[in-house]
Amino acid sequence: MKKLALVVLGATMSVAPLAMSADPAAGKAKAAICAACHGANGVSAIPLYPNLAGQKEQYLLKQMKDFKSGKRPDPVMKAQAAMLSDADMANLAAYYASLK
Structure with a gap:
């Protein structure tokens, strides 16, 4: 049980500084260039491009890294x-996640 707690704590601590910063x-x-396809406020006018506004921060970050x-x-x-x-990717993810 202690080993599991340490693994969970370690995983949380490795992600937490990125999210907190x-x-x-x-x-x-940084999002100005993204607006060309994803819309000025993260809502695309073109169905081909996904809306980014309101997506979960970790999801957005993972997609950019992928x-x-x-x-x-x-x-x-x-x-x-x-x-x-x-840092740019984390900031962009935080920005789009903060939008409705």
């Missing part, structure tokens, strides 16, 4: 994600 205001400033690594293949998003640091 995410800056939605910095994400908003695009960057190539785990989720999409040539356009891979190129966009390649320009983002881990």
Whole structure:
């Protein structure tokens, strides 16, 4: 039981600093290029592109990391994600998650 508690605590601590340090205001400033496809407020006017507003922060962060690594293949998003640091992705995820 103690080992399980340590594993859970360790996993929580490795994610918590990223979530706690995410800056939605910095994400908003970085989101200008995203608006071309995903809309100015994360709501796309084009059905082909998904809405980002109101999505869960961890989901958005995972998708961006998967695009960057190539785990989720999409040539356009891979190129966009390649320009983002881990902090940029965390900030963007925090920003879009904060929208309704």
